[in-house]
Amino acid sequence: DAGVTQSPTHLIKTRGQQVTLRCSPISGHKSVSWYQQVLGQGPQFIFQYYEKEERGRGNFPDRFSARQFPNYSSELNVNALLLGDSALYLCASNLEAYNEQFFGPGTRLTVL
Amino acid sequence: AQSVTQPDIHITVSEGASLELRCNYSYGATPYLFWYVQSPGQGLQLLLKYFSGDTLVQGIKGFEAEFKRSQSSFNLRKPSVHWSDAAEYFCAVGASNNDMRFGAGTRLTVKP
Numbered sequence: 475d476a477g478v479t480q481s482p483t484h485l486i487k488t489r490g491q492q493v494t495l496r497c498s499p500i501s502g503h504k505s506v507s508w509y510q511q512v513l514g515q516g517p518q519f520i521f522q523y524y525e526k527e528e529r530g531r532g533n534f535p536d537r538f539s540a541r542q543f544p545n546y547s548s549e550l551n552v553n554a555l556l557l558g559d560s561a562l563y564l565c566a567s568n569l570e571a572y573n574e575q576f577f578g579p580g581t582r583l584t585v586l
Numbered sequence: 587a588q589s590v591t592q593p594d595i596h597i598t599v600s601e602g603a604s605l606e607l608r609c610n611y612s613y614g615a616t617p618y619l620f621w622y623v624q625s626p627g628q629g630l631q632l633l634l635k636y637f638s639g640d641t642l643v644q645g646i647k648g649f650e651a652e653f654k655r656s657q658s659s660f661n662l663r664k665p666s667v668h669w670s671d672a673a674e675y676f677c678a679v680g681a682s683n684n685d686m687r688f689g690a691g692t693r694l695t696v697k698p
Contacts, residue, residue: 478629507686516590516676516688517630530685564629575686577622577630 478578486584495550495581499567506548509564560585588613588679592689600697607662609677618680619660625673672696
C-alpha cells in the first residue's frame with residue numbers, strides 16, 4: 475500500500491511569495507494533519523482536517539491556511555513568505571477515530 | 587495544553603551497548619504517547635505507541651518503552667544498539683483532537 479505522499483519534494487521561494495504544498499493521505503484515511511519542522515527542532519502542529527473541515531489549529535499566523543478535498547487530499551498554503559518559514563513541512567494522515575498518525579517524507583521549503 | 591520534554595539533546599553510545607532515551611510529558615488527561623524516529627532528510631517513522639493497558643510497550647526494531655504515570659515519563663529503551671539506529675528520536679503526546687506535540691528530539695550517535 476502506498477504511504478502518505480507529498481509534493482513537491484523541495485522548493486525555493488523568495489520573501490513575499492506564496493506557496494502551495496500538497497499531500498495525499500493513505501487510502502482510507504480521512505484525516506490529514508500538517509506540521510512544520512524547523513531545522514534542529516521537533517515538528518510543530520499547524521492544522522488538522524477531517525472530512526474537509528478544520529479540526530484543530532496550532533499557533534501559526536493567518537498567513538497559513540489549508541483545505542481538504544473530497545478525496546481527502548490536502549493543500550497547505552502559506553502567503554507572504556518570510557525567511558523564518560524555511561522548514562520541512564510534514565503531512566500526516568490517520569484513520570477516522572484512531573490517533574496513530576502516519577507521516578509523509580515532507581516538503582523542504584527554502585525561503586531566500 | 588500538552589507538552590513534551592526530551593532532556594537529552596545528543597547521546598552517544600557504543601554499538602552493542604544499551605540505550606535509554608528520556609521523555610517527560612505534561613498533560614491533564616490520559617495521554618496518547620508515541621516515539622518516532624527520523625533519519626536525515628526523511629519523514630517520521632513510528633517506533634511504538636501507548637494508548638492504554640500494559641505500561642510496557644514493544645515496538646519495531648527491538649525498541650520498547652515504559653509508561654510511568656507517577657513520573658509522567660515514557661522512556662525509550664533498546665538492549666543492544668546497532669549502527670543503523672543512529673538517527674533523531676522524537677517523543678510525542680497526543681490530545682483527544684489528534685493535536686500531537688513533539689519534543690525537541692534526541693540525536694543518537696552510535697560509535698563503532
